[in-house]
Each structure stands twice: as C-alpha cells, then as structure tokens.
Amino acid sequence: MNLDRLLPNLGEWLRGAGPDVDTVVSTRIRLARNLRDFLFNTRANATQKAEIETRVCQAISKAKLNPRLDYISVQELGNLDRLFLVERQLISRELASTQEGPRGVAFDPRESVSVMVNEEDHLRIQVMRSGLALQEAWQEIDQVDDELEMRLSFAFHERFGYLTACPTNVGTGLRASVMLHLPAMGITKELEKLFKSLQKLKLEVRGLYGEGSRASGDLYQISNQVTLGRSEPELLHDMLEIIQNIIAYERKMRQKLLQERKQAEQDRVARAIGTLTNATMITSEETMELLSTVRLGIHLGLLNDLPQTIVNQLFIHSQSAHLQKLVQRALNPEERNTARANYLRDRLRDLGTKR
Amino acid sequence: MNKCSHCGQPATIHFTSLVGTQKHTKYLCEACAREEGITGEIPLAEGGPLNLQTLVAMVLSSQPPQPQTEHLRCEACGMKYVQFRAEGRLGCSHDYDAFAAGLVPLLERVHSDVAHCGKVPRSLRARSELEQLELELHRAVTEERYEDAAALRDQLREKEQQP
Numbered sequence: 001m002n003l004d005r006l007l008p009n010l011g012e013w014l015r016g017a018g019p020d021v022d023t024v025v026s027t028r029i030r031l032a033r034n035l036r037d038f039l040f041n042t043r044a045n046a047t048q049k050a051e052i053e054t055r056v057c058q059a060i061s062k063a064k065l066n067p068r069l070d071y072i073s074v075q076e077l078g079n080l081d082r083l084f085l086v087e088r089q090l091i092s093r094e095l096a097s098t099q100e101g102p103r104g105v106a107f108d109p110r111e112s113v114s115v116m117v118n119e120e121d122h123l124r125i126q127v128m129r130s131g132l133a134l135q136e137a138w139q140e141i142d143q144v145d146d147e148l149e150m151r152l153s154f155a156f157h158e159r160f161g162y163l164t165a166c167p168t169n170v171g172t173g174l175r176a177s178v179m180l181h182l183p184a185m186g187i188t189k190e191l192e193k194l195f196k197s198l199q200k201l202k203l204e205v206r207g208l209y210g211e212g213s214r215a216s217g218d219l220y221q222i223s224n225q226v227t228l229g230r231s232e233p234e235l236l237h238d239m240l241e242i243i244q245n246i247i248a249y250e251r252k253m254r255q256k257l258l259q260e261r262k263q264a265e266q267d268r269v270a271r272a273i274g275t276l277t278n279a280t281m282i283t284s285e286e287t288m289e290l291l292s293t294v295r296l297g298i299h300l301g302l303l304n305d306l307p308q309t310i311v312n313q314l315f316i317h318s319q320s321a322h323l324q325k326l327v328q329r330a331l332n333p334e335e336r337n338t339a340r341a342n343y344l345r346d347r348l349r350d351l352g353t354k355r
Numbered sequence: 356m357n358k359c360s361h362c363g364q365p366a367t368i369h370f371t372s373l374v375g376t377q378k379h380t381k382y383l384c385e386a387c388a389r390e391e392g393i394t395g396e397i398p399l400a401e402g403g404p405l406n407l408q409t410l411v412a413m414v415l416s417s418q419p420p421q422p423q424t425e426h427l428r429c430e431a432c433g434m435k436y437v438q439f440r441a442e443g444r445l446g447c448s449h450d451y452d453a454f455a456a457g458l459v460p461l462l463e464r465v466h467s468d469v470a471h472c473g474k475v476p477r478s479l480r481a482r483s484e485l486e487q488l489e490l491e492l493h494r495a496v497t498e499e500r501y502e503d504a505a506a507l508r509d510q511l512r513e514k515e516q517q518p
C-alpha cells in the first residue's frame with residue numbers, strides 16, 4: 001500500500017462535518033481485545049506475534065465489513081511512514097516505535113475504522129468520527145467487534161470481562177476519547193478548574209501535542225478512566241453529559257470574549273492570518289497556536305471566507321511527516337520550518353484570503 | 356463495594372495502618388477520609404495532567420508490598436506478581452486469576468468496581484442464556500410452578516438446538 005495516496009484526503013476525524021464541530025474536533029472509541037490462546041504481547045515472542053497477526057488478518061479479510069479494511073505491516077514501514085500514520089491517528093506512537101516484532105494496522109479508505117494488531121494488546125479496534133458522535137461511534141465499533149469475534153476467540157473472564165495486558169483497560173476494554181478545542185477557556189484561565197473536576201469524575205485529560213496545562217493548539221483529549229464495573233452505554237452516557245457541560249461552558253466563554261474584547265480578538269485573528277500568510281520560517285508549535293486562533297475566529301464569525309476544513313488541512317499538512325511527504329524528501333528541523341512556511345503561504349495565497 | 360466504617364456511604368479508600376506489629380484496616384469514603392487527615396489524592400504528575408500509565412505506577416508504588424502476594428506466580432506464562440508490580444503489565448489471561456489477591460484492590464482503586472457488567476462475547480452470550488434458563492427451570496420446579504417449568508423446558512430445547 002502506498003501511503004502517499006492518503007495525502008490529499010483529510011481522514012474522518014478532520015472532516016469537520018459532524019455535530020458540535022465548533023468545539024468538538026473528533027470522537028474516537030477504542031476497544032482492546034486479546035486472543036484467548038496466546039500470551040499477551042508483554043510475553044509473546046516474534047513467532048507467536050506472527051501467528052497472532054496472521055489470524056487477525058484472516059479474520060479481518062473474512063469479516064463482513066463495509067467498507068473493507070486493508071492491512072499494512074508497520075514492522076516493514078520506514079520511520080517516516082510510521083510517523084505519517086501516527087499523525088493521522090491511525091496508529092499510536094507505541095505501535096510505531098515501542099512495540100517490536102510483527103505488527104500493523106488495518107484501516108478503511110475513509111480512515112474511520114482501524115484495527116491495530118500487536119500493540120499493547122493483540123487487537124485495538126478503533127472508530128473515529130468528526131464532531132461529537134459517541135453513540136454512533138459505539139454502534140459501529142460494536143458491530144466490528146462482533147464481526148471479528150465470530151472469527152476469533154477473545155480472552156474473556158466472567159468476573160473481570162475482556163482481559164487486557166494492562167488492568168487499566170480490563171472489563172469493557174473501552175476507551176472513548178473526545179477531542180475538544182477550548183481556546184476561550186484557555187484565555188480566561190478556566191482550565192485548571194476543569195482539570196481538577198475531571199480528575200474527580202475519573203476522566204483523563206491530555207493535550208493533543210505538548211505538555212503542561214495549556215496544550216498546544218488548545219486541543220484537549222478527554223477520555224474515560226474507568227473501563228470496569230459499568231456497561232458501555234453507561235460509560236458513554238456519563239461521558240456525554242460531562243462533555244456537553246464543557247461545550248456549553250466553552251461557548252459561554254466565547255460569547256464573553258466577543259462581548260468584552262471583540263476588537264482585540266479581531267486583531268489577534270488578523271495577526272494570525274498575517275503571520276501564516278507571510279512567514280518564511282515557522283515552527284509547528286507556532287503554527288498550532290495560530291491555527292487555533294484562526295479556528296476560533298471562524299466560529300466567532302470574525303473570518304467569513306475561510307472554511308474550517310481548510311484549517312484542518314493546514315493543520316495536518318503542516319505536521320512533520322506530512323510535510324516531508326508533500327515535498328517528497330526528508331527534511332531536518334530547520335528545513336521543515338521553511339517548508340512549513342512555504343506550504344502555508346502558498347495555500348493561503350491561493351485562497352486569496354481577504355481580511 | 357465496601358461501606359465506609361464511619362458513615363456507611365460507599366467506601367473508595369482502603370486504609371491500612373501499622374502500629375507496631377498491629378495492623379488496622381478500615382474502609383472510608385472520601386469525605387470521612389479527609390476528616391481523618393487521609394487525603395488519598397494522587398498528586399498530578401509533573402508537567403501536567405495525569406495519564407493512565409502514571410496512575411497505575413503510582414497506585415502500585417503507593418500500596419505497601421502485600422505479604423500474601425509476594426510469592427504469587429502464574430503457572431501458564433511464568434510471570435511473578437512482583438514483576439507485574441514493576442512493569443505494570445500482565446503476561447497472559449491466566450494472570451488475572453493467579454494474581455487476583457493483588458489485582459482486586461488495584462482494580463477497585465482505578466475503576467471503583469470489580470465486576471464486569473458490560474458486553475459479553477457473542478459465543479459466550481448464548482451459553483449464559485442457557486444457564487439462565489436452566490436456573491429458572493430449576494427454580495420453577497422447586498416452587499412447583501409446573502406450567503412455567505414446562506414452558507422453560509421448551510424454550511431450553513429450542514435454544515439448545517440453535518447453532
């Protein structure tokens with residue numbers, strides 16, 4: 001499979017078409033599963049992993065999935081291609097670099113359904129949707145899980161549920177993550193409060209890229225911590241309620257920004273566009289910050305001629321591996337900063353953005 | 356789930372104290388624990404929000420070594436419980452039973468509950484439906500509800516014949 005053909009596509013989670021896209025970038029649900037008759041990947045050797053890979057791939061190719069999933073061996077990929085898949089959220093960094101031996105990922109052309117093979121667990125089924133779509137994503141992943149289970153034997157315990165390598169995943173094996181864009185809460189310094197309350201509610205918060213309390217690009221991934229002792233619909237329902245509260249709050253903060261500092265925000269947005277359109281070198285951190293401002297500007301109605309999908313496209317193509325694939329050669333960090341600036345400039349000038 | 360020894364609410368904190376050679380154990384809810392001066396709070400990892408691997412490591416390291424679990428070993432994969440405590444990951448499906456003594460408190464800490472009540476694999480779903488029907492049939496016979504028993508017996512026969 002030539003991964004370059006994925007370049008022009010945005011991938012499901014960046015499609016920008018789902019519900020609540022003004023605040024919710026994407027929804028992702030993942031199920032962890034292991035085959036009953038094999039050691040976990042902490043102890044399985046390469047031969048066993050190859051056998052696991054074969055069985056899972058057979059099950060995937062025979063399963064009634066629409067659209068079909070195509071498998072690619074990550075073990076056989078070079079570093080750049082692996083990073084490319086990480087950037088598209090199709091594989092984790094763990095599968096790309098930490099795990100060893102036969103492993104890979106199967107995914108559909110829309111990059112909405114994927115199955116990682118031989119990551120921390122034998123299978124990691126994943127469904128991604130644009131916007132807030134926990135119920136829809138669950139329905140789809142439930143079916144994929146059923147289809148695969150008909151052709152494989154999953155490790156399951158009456159008391160502990162689906163068995164996983166790490167006890168933090170045992171039971172339902174379900175990790176639901178919602179990626180939120182919370183620039184207004186960042187500006188008004190409401191984030192610390194949010195994190196504390198989320199911790200009490202047993203929800204995990206992580207910046208998409210970067211460390212510290214204000215994440216790069218104001219993008220936050222909120223996931224459930226609990227996987228055992230509650231049913232899947234209950235877990236998702238609980239999460240949904242909390243996410244809806246956060247969304248409402250962010251929207252309130254945005255309105256506050258508009259009321260109290262419209263001109264200042266307008267200026268910030270204009271400067272962001274200005275830098276993105278004119279810089280000759282730019283880091284990915286700065287790009288993320290500026291794109292966050294632009295994304296906010298669009299949803300505050302301060303930028304009417306730039307569709308959000310363009311922002312998503314700029315976002316993904318300015319990532320390190322994507323950039324190198326676009327220019328078709330490897331780049332060192334400094335060259336990347338130049339290539340990134342060139343790409344952004346060209347793209348935005350093509351659009352002829354008016355202010 | 357255990358109940359708080361002070362107020363009877365669900366207890367999320369299992370507090371063990373060693374006074375000399377005397378070991379005292381009690382179950383507390385968060386509110387009563389705070390009153391006792393036991394915070395039970397996991398400090399945020401440096402650099403920002405908590406992630407799950409850190410959580411497992413912290414819970415494992417904050418638990419005192421449990422004497423009755425030190426020697427545990429899984430026959431199927433050879434993993435020792437102490438290795439799991441060091442690595443944070445298990446070796447095979449059988450570890451869950453082999454290490455239950457140590458895992459159950461950990462699972463309570465992370466998930467607040469230890470009984471799975473979610474999805475069941477389809478192949479096992481059928482089996483437990485049969486078991487459920489058998490149970491009800493037995494109950495009906497014991498209670499001399501013979502009509503119910505007959506209906507259940509027919510249902511059972513039907514289900515058993517299904518692939």
